[in-house]
Amino acid sequence: MNVKDFYFDLPQELIAQDPLEDRSSSRLLVLDKNTGEMEHRHFRDIxxxxxxxxxxxxxxTKVIPARLFGVKEDTQAKIEVLLLKRRENDIWETLVKPGKKCKPGTVIVFGEGLLKGTVIDVVDEGNRLIQFSYEGIFEEILxxxxxxxxxxxxxxxxKDKNRYQTVYAEHDGSAAAPTAGLHFTKELLAQIEAMGVKIAHVTLHVGLGTFRPVKVENVLEHHMHSEFYIVEESEAKKINDTKAAGGRVICVGTTSCRTIESATGEDGILKAGSGWTDIFIYPGYKFKILDCLITNFHLPESTLVMLVSALAGREHVLHAYDEAIKERYRFFSFGDAMFIHD
Structure with missing residues (x-):
């Protein structure tokens, strides 16, 4: 499978730069995964x-304000640090710019000394492990x-930090938002529950690897980043009970999809628990528990386009993307949505 199989030409001006005032007024392309038939609606029509x-x-998951600007303690050179993964004892895996200036032992000062970070090691792909020291509560300082x-x-x-959070964001830990969820308002979720639809919460802390391009020609050689997930017992039961009763399991976003597909056994039963997943879903994958997917429009040649192609077929997906481009849908994080159903 070649990465070029997932290419499409996207005009730059269709990349949404700002969220809409009303979350649920974004557009919704409804795609039948079996026939490829499409309908054009608005998100509230879900x-x-x-x-x-x-x-x-x-x-x-909740996005943390993970981009920090500081200076080197000795030279006052400007340093930008992006928090990627929390390890133990206030140690974080980070992306540092410029990395060359930050060898182990370097001390970086943020906010006039409110927060200090010491580089303790260099790990995968040049990321730095930084140990932070501070007085008080780390989350409040962040x-x-x-x-x-x-x-x-x-x-x-x-302008408003909260527009890059879902209305149900609860657990701090992501470096990027699970963007398919940005279309929901509290009112719309209440309306959905009142219809007799269950809502199950899972947690997957989204890493920046979600934006990492596929740099190999052969898709199967691409190495996925790992992300931490949690599935509570009560939520696993909701999902398993739905399946057993013949209802559909509908994931909001590729992150929810990757969480439950990672935690489901070959017997089709979702197991409660937590762990790290680097699951890579591409055409040929047999979904174990997911039936339908609400998702945004993704980058050409990305692992996310491969995931939706695994669900609805590459031809159907690329045809739908062509249609979305023709109809001037908005793409990526603040863009419009797609509902892939059976």
């Missing part, structure tokens, strides 16, 4: 495609000093 007895699976780590194709900072 209720017309859900049925009592279905289960919506949402990722309740909230004060950090910026939202917006994707590389967003060219300016947000």
């Amino acid at each position: 209720t017309e495609y859900l049925r009592p007895g279905d289960c919506l699976v949402i990722n309740n 909230d004060q000093l950090g910026q939202m780590p917006l994707p590389p194709y967003i060219t300016h900072q947000l």
Whole structure:
């Protein structure tokens, strides 16, 4: 399978730079995964495609303001640090710019000394392990000093930090938002629950690897980043009960999809627990528990386009993307949505 099989030509101006005022007013392309038939709707119309007895699976991770700007303690040279993964004892795996200036032993000062970081090691792909020291609560300091780590194709900072969070974001830990969830309002979720649709919460802390391009020609040689997930007992039961009763399991976003597919055994039963997943879903993959998917429009040649192609077929997906481009849908994190159903 060649990475070029997942290429499409996307006009730059269709990359959404700002979220819409009303989350649920974004557009929705509805795609039948079996026939390839399409409908053009608005996101709030999703209720017309859900049925009592279905289960919506949402990722309740919260994006942390993971981009920090500091200076080297000795030379005052400017340093940018992006928090990627929390390890033990206030040690984080980070991306540092410029990396060359940050050898082990380097001390970086943030916010006039409110926070200090010491580089202790260099790990995969040049990432740095940094041990932080501070007085007080790390999350509060981060909230004060950090910026939202917006994707590389967003060219300016947000006026309102909360627009890069879902309305159900709860557990701190992501370096990027699970963006398919950005279309939901609290009112829309309440309406969905009132219809008799269950809502199950899982957690997957999204890493920046989600934006990492596939740099190999042969898709199968691509190495996925690993991300931490949690599935609680009560939520696994909701999903398993839905399946057993003949309802559909509908994931909101590729992160929810990767979580439950990682935690489901070959017997089709979702197991509660936590761990790291580097699952890579591409055409040929047999879904163990997911039936339908709500997702945004993704980058050409990305692992995310491969995942949706595994569900709906490459031809159907690329045809739908052509249609979305023709109809001037908005793409990527702040863009419009797609519902892939059976």
